[in-house]
Amino acid sequence: MDKLEKEYVKSFVKNFDVNYAWQASDKIANIGLFRLGFRPSGTIAEHEAAKYIADEMKRIGLVNVSLEKVPLPAWSFLGAEVNIIQPENRTVAASTYAGCLGTSLEGVTGEVVYVGDGTRHDYSGLDVQDKVVMVNRTKDLVYSAIVYEAQLHGAKGVIVRETAYAKAPEAIRCNDFCGTQARVAVVNVSKDVTDQIIDWIKEGKKVVVNLIIDAKVEDGEGNNVLGYLPSSEKSDKLIIIGAHHDSWFHGFTDNAAGVGCMLAIAKALIESGYKPKANLLFISHTGEEFGALNTFYDWLIGSDYAVKIEHPDWAGKVIAYLNLDGSILVNATAHFETTRELKDFTEKFVEEFKEEFRIPYKSVEFVSVPDTQLDQFSYAGVGIPSMALILNGHYDDMYYHTQFDEAKLVDDASLKAGVLLFGIYILKLDNALVLPFDLSAWGEELLAGYGRTEVGLRLDLKDAMDRMEKFVDNTKEFSVRVEETYCLLEELKRIGGDNKSVKNIFKEVNSGLLEVTKLLNAQLNALGGVQVAEKVMFPHEQYLKDILFLGETVEAIKKKEIEPALTSLAKVGGVEAWCLMSRKTFENEFLKMVDLRRKDLHWGTGHIVKYVDLWNEYNTLEKVEDETKTKEILKSLENKRSLLLDYLKETIKTEEKTVEKANLSLTKLTKQVKTVISKLKKQVQ
Numbered sequence: 001m002d003k004l005e006k007e008y009v010k011s012f013v014k015n016f017d018v019n020y021a022w023q024a025s026d027k028i029a030n031i032g033l034f035r036l037g038f039r040p041s042g043t044i045a046e047h048e049a050a051k052y053i054a055d056e057m058k059r060i061g062l063v064n065v066s067l068e069k070v071p072l073p074a075w076s077f078l079g080a081e082v083n084i085i086q087p088e089n090r091t092v093a094a095s096t097y098a099g100c101l102g103t104s105l106e107g108v109t110g111e112v113v114y115v116g117d118g119t120r121h122d123y124s125g126l127d128v129q130d131k132v133v134m135v136n137r138t139k140d141l142v143y144s145a146i147v148y149e150a151q152l153h154g155a156k157g158v159i160v161r162e163t164a165y166a167k168a169p170e171a172i173r174c175n176d177f178c179g180t181q182a183r184v185a186v187v188n189v190s191k192d193v194t195d196q197i198i199d200w201i202k203e204g205k206k207v208v209v210n211l212i213i214d215a216k217v218e219d220g221e222g223n224n225v226l227g228y229l230p231s232s233e234k235s236d237k238l239i240i241i242g243a244h245h246d247s248w249f250h251g252f253t254d255n256a257a258g259v260g261c262m263l264a265i266a267k268a269l270i271e272s273g274y275k276p277k278a279n280l281l282f283i284s285h286t287g288e289e290f291g292a293l294n295t296f297y298d299w300l301i302g303s304d305y306a307v308k309i310e311h312p313d314w315a316g317k318v319i320a321y322l323n324l325d326g327s328i329l330v331n332a333t334a335h336f337e338t339t340r341e342l343k344d345f346t347e348k349f350v351e352e353f354k355e356e357f358r359i360p361y362k363s364v365e366f367v368s369v370p371d372t373q374l375d376q377f378s379y380a381g382v383g384i385p386s387m388a389l390i391l392n393g394h395y396d397d398m399y400y401h402t403q404f405d406e407a408k409l410v411d412d413a414s415l416k417a418g419v420l421l422f423g424i425y426i427l428k429l430d431n432a433l434v435l436p437f438d439l440s441a442w443g444e445e446l447l448a449g450y451g452r453t454e455v456g457l458r459l460d461l462k463d464a465m466d467r468m469e470k471f472v473d474n475t476k477e478f479s480v481r482v483e484e485t486y487c488l489l490e491e492l493k494r495i496g497g498d499n500k501s502v503k504n505i506f507k508e509v510n511s512g513l514l515e516v517t518k519l520l521n522a523q524l525n526a527l528g529g530v531q532v533a534e535k536v537m538f539p540h541e542q543y544l545k546d547i548l549f550l551g552e553t554v555e556a557i558k559k560k561e562i563e564p565a566l567t568s569l570a571k572v573g574g575v576e577a578w579c580l581m582s583r584k585t586f587e588n589e590f591l592k593m594v595d596l597r598r599k600d601l602h603w604g605t606g607h608i609v610k611y612v613d614l615w616n617e618y619n620t621l622e623k624v625e626d627e628t629k630t631k632e633i634l635k636s637l638e639n640k641r642s643l644l645l646d647y648l649k650e651t652i653k654t655e656e657k658t659v660e661k662a663n664l665s666l667t668k669l670t671k672q673v674k675t676v677i678s679k680l681k682k683q684v685q
């Protein structure tokens, strides 16, 4: 850190007000539709939160404060309950899932049938017609899948038994639904209640329940709230720091505290008198938790709308988007998830920060791909460099998205760490003469991926590898030149010169760097391993994996090892649990959801990896008896494997083109830096 930067940081830290961070977070957390909270997008509670945030932005001195409307279904949920009628009389608290409709005042009454994980096998031999099924929801399937399967078998109500989350006693949970809106009543109750129901059923007792849900969906509008601390240099560049104010329950850590910290950062920067070089934009998103019906891609709707509809000009101008969501929590481990070019900078920053300020995290980890669970992905997907801090801990499986996401999960130290970390990160980025992007990470990781492809498939990728190596070399050359520039600038400062003569070239270099990172992020962040565990990866990666899994499958079938063959086959496309559902559920809640022709893929648009349908092969193989059938399956698998191979080759060609384009721009940028170097050398001599 140079001296000036140290002054900024000192002043920022001095002006940070932990009480203000508390006060703003508390205020937002206490806005809700009813006693248990809830600020779903487009509802009066979300509107009230948005208005409070906008007023607060104005009050602390941000300018051009605005509410940007986002059209979305407004889901007003006002509570649910389950009345146990038999074997004993008792009313228990319940919740439901985003977009699920309410019942009549009398509710839905029926006998409970426990169907385990709710695969189609679990229903065999059971009569659930006009009954209420209780289904386990593991992490493997989205809610829409298990509910759709229950509907297929004639159930009139579904009690979801959360097995991976909401483990705290009495915890009830809400989440987005990720698919076709339910036609039947859907609730969840706490684990102690579902365990009791299972016990009763085991004891042979008849369990009868009455489900009552108060909820409705209307066309509505959510609000993204924006406020600026404008550039003192009239720059067209931006640094954006964002959170979201929609929530389930009180949503203290998810994400009232994120918004509170964001406001506290803005306030401390303003009160410290800081004059930013880029425009600093503070944005609180709507529709992060939920904002679209009948699509898998039903979250991150507000941020997707901001980057594509309201501000398509941001990509290429935004230096970085910084995501404050789930970033404030006690007793947690810290994961910094960045787009590749920001990983190195973030690691060094955190290292330095750790020494200077005591951070309360148990451990720190860095991941160089953005997360699809956060607004971060909307930004990364259109080509904006981004960083998110995610804190994990006891909280995740106990309290996440439950009524226990409350203020006691946060303390002064965690609030302070969040505010200081993000605030100082902004100061460092804003004061970097050359944007601190490490492009070599893109080249090196892609090169490693091609290496794996070459080994795994014995494909000849020499040309592609050569090209990639050249790119890596050039990124390194660029970094060396930038280092050299910094040394010369130091020298210049020592002899009392100024850098005015080269400042404009730096500006051009930075614009060029943003164009390169825009290209790489927009083209090379693919979504593979479709559904639930959707992972961000290079576009070719999922095809490579799928081809290898199919190869394993074929080998196993040839050796007549059916179990291992099924295991490998289900890994293709990451659809393990889906193969166990009925064909109709698979078609409706999976194939239809990832159909690339759909217009409502939102942030998935342009990033979703193609999937080859293997449901039939899986389900035939499962009960295969004769040789001819096996031969048929093998033939079909070979065909699909060669289809995937075509996809892979095509994808690698596209990736090569992207890198080639990035490389051309980078060569130009290196030349510009060299001009700076020769100018500086003259001045120093």
Ligand SMILES: [Zn+2]
Binding pocket: 244, 254, 255, 288, 325, 326
């Ligand atoms: Zn959140």
